[in-house]
Amino acid sequence: xxxxxxxxxxxxxxxxxxxxxxxxxxxxxxxxxxxxxxxxxxxxxxxxxxxxxxxxxxxxxxxxxxxxxxxxxxxxxxxxxxxxxxxxxxxxxxxxxxxxxxxxxxxxxxxxxxxxxxxxxxxxxxxxxxxxxxxxxxxxxxxxxxxxxxxxxxxxxxxxxxxx
Amino acid sequence: xxxxxxxxxxxxxxxxxxxxxxxxxxxxxxxxxxxxxxxxxxxxxxxxxxxxxxxxxxxxxxxxxxxxxxxxxxxxxxxxxxxxxxxxxxxxxxxxxxxxxxxxxxxxxxxxxxxxxxxxxxxxxxxxxxxxxxxxxxxxxxxxxxxxxxxxxxxxxxxxxxxxxxxxxxxxxxxxxxxxxxxxxxxxxxxxxxxxxxxxxxxxxxxxxxxxxxxxxxxxxxxxxxxxxxxxxxxxxxxxxxxxxxxxxxxxxxxxxxxxxxxxxxxxxxxxxxxxxxxxxxxxxxxxxxxxxxxxxxxxxxxxxxxxxxxxxxxxxxxxxxxxxxxxxxxxxxxxxxxxxxxxxxxxxxxxxxxxxxxxxxxxxxxxxxxxxxxxxxxxxxxxxxxxxxxxxxxxxxxxxxxxxxxxxxxxxxxxxxxxxxxxxxxxxxxxxxxxxxxxxxxxxxxxxxxxxxxxxxxxxxxxxxxxxxxxxxxx
Numbered sequence: 001x002x003x004x005x006x007x008x009x010x011x012x013x014x015x016x017x018x019x020x021x022x023x024x025x026x027x028x029x030x031x032x033x034x035x036x037x038x039x040x041x042x043x044x045x046x047x048x049x050x051x052x053x054x055x056x057x058x059x060x061x062x063x064x065x066x067x068x069x070x071x072x073x074x075x076x077x078x079x080x081x082x083x084x085x086x087x088x089x090x091x092x093x094x095x096x097x098x099x100x101x102x103x104x105x106x107x108x109x110x111x112x113x114x115x116x117x118x119x120x121x122x123x124x125x126x127x128x129x130x131x132x133x134x135x136x137x138x139x140x141x142x143x144x145x146x147x148x149x150x151x152x153x154x155x156x157x158x159x160x161x162x163x164x
Numbered sequence: 165x166x167x168x169x170x171x172x173x174x175x176x177x178x179x180x181x182x183x184x185x186x187x188x189x190x191x192x193x194x195x196x197x198x199x200x201x202x203x204x205x206x207x208x209x210x211x212x213x214x215x216x217x218x219x220x221x222x223x224x225x226x227x228x229x230x231x232x233x234x235x236x237x238x239x240x241x242x243x244x245x246x247x248x249x250x251x252x253x254x255x256x257x258x259x260x261x262x263x264x265x266x267x268x269x270x271x272x273x274x275x276x277x278x279x280x281x282x283x284x285x286x287x288x289x290x291x292x293x294x295x296x297x298x299x300x301x302x303x304x305x306x307x308x309x310x311x312x313x314x315x316x317x318x319x320x321x322x323x324x325x326x327x328x329x330x331x332x333x334x335x336x337x338x339x340x341x342x343x344x345x346x347x348x349x350x351x352x353x354x355x356x357x358x359x360x361x362x363x364x365x366x367x368x369x370x371x372x373x374x375x376x377x378x379x380x381x382x383x384x385x386x387x388x389x390x391x392x393x394x395x396x397x398x399x400x401x402x403x404x405x406x407x408x409x410x411x412x413x414x415x416x417x418x419x420x421x422x423x424x425x426x427x428x429x430x431x432x433x434x435x436x437x438x439x440x441x442x443x444x445x446x447x448x449x450x451x452x453x454x455x456x457x458x459x460x461x462x463x464x465x466x467x468x469x470x471x472x473x474x475x476x477x478x479x480x481x482x483x484x485x486x487x488x489x490x491x492x493x494x495x496x497x498x499x500x501x502x503x504x505x506x507x508x509x510x511x512x513x514x515x516x517x518x519x520x521x522x523x524x525x526x527x528x529x530x531x532x533x534x535x536x537x538x539x540x541x542x543x544x545x546x547x548x549x550x551x552x553x554x555x556x557x558x559x560x561x562x563x564x565x566x567x568x569x570x571x572x573x574x575x576x577x578x579x580x581x582x583x584x585x586x587x588x589x590x591x592x593x594x595x596x597x598x599x600x601x602x603x604x605x606x607x608x609x610x611x612x613x614x615x616x617x618x619x620x621x622x623x624x625x626x627x628x629x630x631x632x633x634x635x636x637x638x639x640x
Contacts, residue, residue, distance in 0.1 A: 005466040008439075008474035008484045039471045042621045043329035045337035060331055061624030080337035082327035083472025104452060104480075105174045121481025138175065139327060139338045159479040 002038075009119040010036055012155050021155075022068040027091035031073025031099070035064050036158075037085040046077035046086060075099065075133065079140040088145075089154055096154040097130065101141035108132070108144060108162045116148065116157035123161070125153045166209030168429040174452050175325045175339070178427035186256040200315065201247035201258055202228065202235045203426035211411040211498040213237060213247065217263050222497050224411025228418035229320070230313055231399040231535070234409075237261060241270035248421075251315045251362070251380070277383045283309045283358070285596050286374050286389040288365045288538065291319020292582045293574025294395035295347040296589030301393075301596050302356035304603035309387055310357055311376050313364045316425075317351065318344035319397055320417065321582055323424040325452070326445055329470075330583045330621060340582060341424075347586075360385070368392070368542035372569060391569045391596040394539050395589060398532035398553065398575035403437060406492035408528075412499025416446040416529035423453040431525030435502050436460040437490050441581070443529030444469035444484075447477050450527075458521055461488040461504055463511065470626070491518060493526055502526050534576045543567055551633030553579030560640040561615070562595035563588060571596055578633055587618040 004010045015021050015036060022032045035046070040061045047055040047064055054070040055077060057063070078086045078101055088099035108114050108129045116125045127146035134142050148154055170178065180196035187193070188205060195204030202213070202225060212222040213235040223234040230249035239245040240257050243265025247258070285301045287294045290312030298310045316322060324340025335343050351357050363378040363385065374392065376385040400415030402408060412431065416438070419430040434455055436447045439462035447457045460477070465487055467474045474484060491505040491513060506517035533554035540546060545566035546555045557565040557572050564571050573592035574585035594611040597603040622630055 001466055004471055006486050008467055008471070008478040010471075010475070036475065037472055039626075040624045041329060041470050041472075041626055042624050043331075043336060045330075045332050048332040049337075059623070060620055061627075080327075082329050082337055083470065084476055085472040103174050105172055105454070107174075117479055117481065119475065119479050121479050138342055141327075142174075158475075 004038060010038055014038075019065070022089065024091070026068045027089055030092045031088050031090040031097070032068050032071050033066055033073065033075075033077055033086050033088055035066060035086050037064055037081075037083055039063070043082060045080045045082070049076045049080050051076065075143055078143060079133075079135065081141075084141060087158065091154070093147075095147045095149065096151065097145055097147055098127070098154050098157060099131075099143050099145040100158060100160065102144045102160065103141050106162050106164050107142065108160065112162065114146060115161040115163060116146065116153055117159040117161055118156050119158050121159065124156060125149065127153065127157065127160070168207045168209065170423065170427045170429055170453055173427070176341075176424060176427070180427070184252055184254045186252060186254070186258060188258045189260065195252045197252065199252045199426055201237070201239065201250045201252050201256065203248070203422065203428055204252050205247070205258070206422060207426070207428045212260075213411070214260060215263070216409065221409055222411050223409060224414070224498070225418055225422075226402070226414050227400055228414070228421040236265075238265055242268045249314055275382065277381070279383055279385050281309055281358070281385060281387045283307045283387060283389050284600060284602070285309075285391045285393060285593075286311065286387050287393045287395060288374070289319065289395035289397055289574070289576070290314070290317040290359070290361065291395060291397050291574060291585065292321050292343070292347065293397075293585040293589035293592070294319070294393070295351050296586045297393045297395055297571075297573050297593035297596070298357050299347070299350050299354065300590045300593030302354050304597040304607055306356065306597050306600065306602050308357045309360065309389070310351065311360045311363050311365045311374070313362065315362055317348045317359065317361060321347075323417075323420045324582065325424050325449055328583055334583055334586070334617070343582070365538060368538060390600055391571065393571045393573060393592045393596060394576055395572070395574045395592070396535040396538060396576045398534050398579055400528065401531045401533055403490070403528050403530050405490050407494060410493045410495055410499050411497065412495065412524055413493055413526045413528065416442050416527040419525070419527045420446050420449060423455070424449060429453055429455055430527070431455060431523070433458055433523045434525040434527055435490070435504070435521055435523045436527045436529060438462060438529035438531075439464075439474065439484050439486070440468035440529060440531070441470060441473060443527075444473045444477055446527060446529060447482060448473070448480070451477070451480050451482070457482050458523055460484045461490060462486045463489045463507055465509070489513070490526065494520075499524055499526055532575060532579045534579065536576060539565070539570070539572070539576065542570060544570060547637055549578070549633045549636050551629045552577075552637065556637055558637050558640055561638060562599075562611070563592045564595060564599070564640070566640060569599075578630060578637070580630055584618060584621060587614050587621075590614045591618070
């Protein structure tokens with residue numbers, strides 16, 4: 001039994017071990033997707049919508065593997081992912097940027113300072129909302145991009161809490 | 165005044181329609197035309213819907229889809245009405261009943277009509293399997309009658325606000341509610357399909373005849389048919405613990421129906437029992453409805469749900485306690501809390517690990533069992549198969565049962581999920597049309613393709629259980 005089957009969370013080390021974390025060099029070039037989809041489940045819309053065919057799966061039960069070199073960070077896979085398991089990371093700007101899918105109320109607004117939550121839902125810092133993508137179709141998930149202070153938050157924050 | 169209706173939701177918009185007045189035990193109450201009697205009463209804060217026959221214990225909503233009858237009340241003088249599927253009407257008089265209820269007082273008001281229908285295929289159940297079966301049979305010119313006891317078509321798909329898995333061509337990434345909308349529209353637009361909602365199929369008669377009744381239209385139907393597709397779905401299982409009948413203990417699916425179909429908050433603070441896909445998905449949807457989910461307890465050593473579903477609630481701060489279960493519910497006439505306990509590796513409670521959690525709702529998601537009643541009554545050979553959730557029909561690869569001309573599809577054929585139910589519906593619908601001689605080689609080819617796709621979906625590690633179960637019943 002893998003730890004995540006008991007805890008419902010994965011660790012960054014585990015994600016690195018299975019090759020799901022883009023390199024520092026790639027992150028510096030611009031936004032890139034990373035998945036936290038670690039089980040063999042029958043699902044493949046991310047691979048199907050990818051415009052650059054950067055998400056590879058051998059069959060529908062396979063785990064998605066992203067080719068970080070050809071991923072253009074377009075967020076289409078994030079919007080469609082039923083597991084809300086894809087995140088976008090970017091270190092090409094002054095501060096690191098993290099994009100997460102978000103399906104809760106209240107929705108934040110641009111400029112809001114929001115609490116950043118870990119994979120366990122614990123508050124680990126704050127970030128500033130710099131971009132929002134509202135879905136224009138109901139099947140999509142809203143995306144929230146936050147600017148964060150450091151790498152730890154970029155790699156460990158996976159949710160936000162909006163304080164209004 | 166208490167009003168548990170949800171007004172803002174990240175995914176759903178609730179169009180409740182016209183405001184209605186009704187009378188509950190002499191008091192004027194407010195409700196909406198899109199609501200059932202039970203939904204309107206629950207929204208006003210009512211928890212105690214009836215009392216048990218023997219011990220007079222309070223009972224509340226458990227299934228919310230017309231299966232368990234723990235919301236039965238006297239409506240306009242008629243006892244034992246399952247208020248969770250009875251649409252609210254202006255001026256309805258509702259009362260709680262004593263035990264089994266007194267004899268109806270208004271029996272002579274309406275005359276019962278009798279209607280005889282003749283059709284090619286009768287589909288019982290308007291969920292994802294039944295809808296797809298009707299569409300695929302009608303595609304080849306079969307005349308179809310589709311029966312469902314609920315006020316709306318769509319079965320349990322109309323409350324699935326999450327995006328579905330699978331592949332794009334099977335609507336992966338699309339929310340269940342939108343898949344339902346699409347299937348329902350296709351059925352309603354199809355001139356070959358006659359839809360009877362708010363209608364219960366109560367029995368099978370020889371030869372190939374279905375009896376059905378609609379309380380709402382005061383009509384008794386005799387449906388002569390050539391083939392029957394049973395897509396009657398499943399019901400939620402309960403769990404044995406002290407006070408498990410206390411109002412406020414309900415199926416996870418009931419919580420989902422209340423909040424996602426009727427826009428009514430099931431409670432303010434909940435505990436979820438069971439961390440399979442249903443438990444974890446419903447927990448996430450409770451959070452979206454503004455309900456605080458205090459924790460999810462799971463007796464197994466590991467989380468049964470897909471990791472990605474579990475991760476969604478974990479990053480919202482909801483703990484999932486594996487090797488934990490509920491020991492008792494407590495409260496005066498309604499749930500005020502739950503005592504949870506840790507289990508050892510032999511599933512026994514570890515003394516001293518009990519702790520109380522203050523909640524006003526306990527949602528149970530410990531699996532579903534197929535609703536096989538009418539199959540049994542029709543004489544179809546059944547077998548108890550734990551991997552498929554309970555009693556299921558023996559069948560061949562075309563989903564035909566031991567009674568020639570009766571087919572099955574969806575959860576009644578084995579507990580799975582909506583995507584596979586849709587595919588089974590297609591197979592059953594195609595098979596019925598093929599066996600009637602309405603459809604030819606192209607339909608046989610299409611059926612083979614659907615079967616292959618279904619096989620692919622079940623090929624992974626999560627499909628192992630179902631594959632094992634099917635080996636025991638695909639024998640005809």
